[in-house]
Amino acid sequence: MSAWNAGLIAVLISFAGPMTLILQAAEEGGLSPEVTVSWVWAASVCTGITTIIMSLTMRLPMIAAWSIPGSVLLISGLQRYSINELVGVYLIVGVASIILSVTGVFSRIVALVPTGVTNGILAGILLPICFQAVSAGQHIPVMAVTMLLAYLVARRFAPLFAVPVAMLFGVATLILLGGLESVGTLVVDSPVTHPVWIAPSFDTGAVLSIGFPLLFVTMAGQNLPGIDMMRSFGYRFNARAALTACNIGGVVFSPFGLHSANLATVTGVVCAGPESHPARRARYVAGLAAGIFYIFAGMIAPVIVTLMTMISAAALAMLSGLVLLPALTTALTTLFKYQLRAPRAGLNVGLEAGIVALVVTASELTIMNISAPVWGLMAGLLVHLILAGTGLRPGLKRPPPTKPPITSHSDPSQPQQATPTVYTTQ
Numbered sequence: 001m002s003a004w005n006a007g008l009i010a011v012l013i014s015f016a017g018p019m020t021l022i023l024q025a026a027e028e029g030g031l032s033p034e035v036t037v038s039w040v041w042a043a044s045v046c047t048g049i050t051t052i053i054m055s056l057t058m059r060l061p062m063i064a065a066w067s068i069p070g071s072v073l074l075i076s077g078l079q080r081y082s083i084n085e086l087v088g089v090y091l092i093v094g095v096a097s098i099i100l101s102v103t104g105v106f107s108r109i110v111a112l113v114p115t116g117v118t119n120g121i122l123a124g125i126l127l128p129i130c131f132q133a134v135s136a137g138q139h140i141p142v143m144a145v146t147m148l149l150a151y152l153v154a155r156r157f158a159p160l161f162a163v164p165v166a167m168l169f170g171v172a173t174l175i176l177l178g179g180l181e182s183v184g185t186l187v188v189d190s191p192v193t194h195p196v197w198i199a200p201s202f203d204t205g206a207v208l209s210i211g212f213p214l215l216f217v218t219m220a221g222q223n224l225p226g227i228d229m230m231r232s233f234g235y236r237f238n239a240r241a242a243l244t245a246c247n248i249g250g251v252v253f254s255p256f257g258l259h260s261a262n263l264a265t266v267t268g269v270v271c272a273g274p275e276s277h278p279a280r281r282a283r284y285v286a287g288l289a290a291g292i293f294y295i296f297a298g299m300i301a302p303v304i305v306t307l308m309t310m311i312s313a314a315a316l317a318m319l320s321g322l323v324l325l326p327a328l329t330t331a332l333t334t335l336f337k338y339q340l341r342a343p344r345a346g347l348n349v350g351l352e353a354g355i356v357a358l359v360v361t362a363s364e365l366t367i368m369n370i371s372a373p374v375w376g377l378m379a380g381l382l383v384h385l386i387l388a389g390t391g392l393r394p395g396l397k398r399p400p401p402t403k404p405p406i407t408s409h410s411d412p413s414q415p416q417q418a419t420p421t422v423y424t425t426q
Contacts (some may be wrong), residue, residue, distance in 0.1 A: 006276035007289025010267035011297060012065060016164040017306065017323040019043075021071035021129075023308050024320045026257075029078025029395035033187035037301045038196035039257030046253040046261050048291040054245055055287030058237050060230070062287055064246050065264035068327060069125050069217035073373070074259060077210045078363065083257070084201035089211040090259055091200055094251035096215055097260075108220055113220070116335055116354030117380035122221045123359025124332040124376050125213075126324045133321020135310030136314040143173045144318060151322060160270060163235040166322055174315060187309060193301040195256045196345075209366070213373035218260045221331075226263025233272050268324075354383035 026036040043066045054062035077086060101105035137144030151166035158165070188194070223246075227239050241252060242263060250261035270276065271286035297304060311319070335354045358382030365372045 002243055002275070003277045003283060003285035006271050006286040007291075008293055010264075010270045010286070010290045012292040013160070013164055013267055013270065014047075014065065014294075015194070015297065016167045017319075018066065018068050018071065019304075019384070020167075020308070020316060020319045020323060021068060021075070022066075023305065024316050025071055025074040026077055028075055029083070031078065031083060033305070034194075034196050035198065035257060036081060037188055037193055037305050038198070040258035040296045040301040040305055041195050041372065042253040042258035044294045044301065046249045046258050048260060048294030048296075048298065050245055050249040050291075051287050051294065054242055055284045058242070058283070059284045060237055060287070061268070061276065061283045062230075062237070062242060063076075063264040063268040063271050063290055064249065064261055065222070065267060066258065067218040067222050067260040067262050069122060069221050070214050070259045072125050072129055072324070073210060073214055073217070073358050075129065077206075079211065081203065081206045081399070082201065083198055085206045086202040086210065087198045087254055087257070088200040088320040089214065090204050090254035091251060092202070093211050093215045093218075094206055094247055094254055097219065097247040098244060098251065100219065101240055101247055103370040104240060106243070112267040113377075113381070114350050114353060114384050116350030116352075117357045117377065117384060118220050119331045119335040120354030120357030120380055121361050121373055121376045122326055123214075123335060124215060124358040124363075125217060125373060126328045126331065126394075127358075127362045129317075129324055130321045130328060133318045136317040136321075140174075140177075140302065140312075140318070141315045142177060143170050143315060146170060146173045147318065147322060151325075160266065161169070162326070163323055167319055170315065170319065171311070174311065188302045191300060191303050193299055198255055198257060199410075200255065208374065213377075214260060216377065217373070218262050222262040222265070223328075226264045226268060229265050229268050230255065230263075230272060235272065241419035268414060347387055349384055349387045351386060353380045354385045356380055 019040065022039060023036070026039060031039070047064045047066060050064040051062065054060075054064065074086065081089075087166055095107075100109070147166045147170040148171035154162040154165040203382050227242075230237065246261040246263060248259060253261075267290070271290055272283060276286040277283045309315075335358070336351065356378040359376075360379045361372045361376030363372055365375055367375065
């Protein structure tokens, strides 16, 4: 029961937090209710099936997720490109991700990009959404204050549940203030999802502007923390196989609206930790449970979307910004903690390159139909090359597991692993 409970909590955290980004992107992009429901269905069912397959075959609590930075990119991307052009981008990014994962090229490419630049870009993507949350708060200040206090208190005593708790208090405040919009019927005709096939269309500008940043932030900003989280618990697994499974799922479900699939971090912590089950070899059940709950949620996506549409646009913007605060904290903390130093004293090369990448990315600069994250990457790399003078090199070495690696066949009587580093992206 503890493993099933962990799986349910993981799903609730996903829908209380990252799902709001999908709905905000769909609303600002003017997507029809049918396409929005299909997107939610694709994200949920792909995550569920991939999670079940990985957990069963590896006998480990392997949890999949959809990309949070990718969702943020689409909030602006859907205002510039049609959903058909974005589906074309999803397919190209998915195929490229499969190739990079299978060949192992991804690990070597990411190793060349300094950690400061990577985290600067990630922080630059997240900052504008957090700024929008602050602006939205002036329209509903009581809800803003209530959510912030609930979030901080929960972060103090139960960090993993901070976002769901804040959302619960925010919705309760809206109800008390009469701020929920009444919805008499479902957004679509049936409470059961009917997926919508979206024919892909290929646009060079969309591929350069959205595709490249989506590939980079998903692989470097989501998959690597997911791998590190599992290894910090002492699990040994085939990372290439796990990444390939997620990317294949992303390609299969992309014509129904899914932008990407990747390894989870926070929801993975819930299922991989000792709270899910005292015996390590039994924790894969939490992955199976999460997968089943994800699939069920996808089947009733019209109900979920209908409930979420009762929340005003300002409240949805606040929820989205609150969801991203932990991820923004992690990106900024890593940026300032790990620095490369040039031969000349006083130059923090990684930090300066990361700050430039952050500023350019957060500016939402668009030149030649290419979006700010690409220019942020180029600017950060240029600064690093000029200041370091010795070429690119990784800015952060990932430490080995604190305990001997284990597999699903390990003896459950072994001592529990050390507390892992808790990443704060999904």
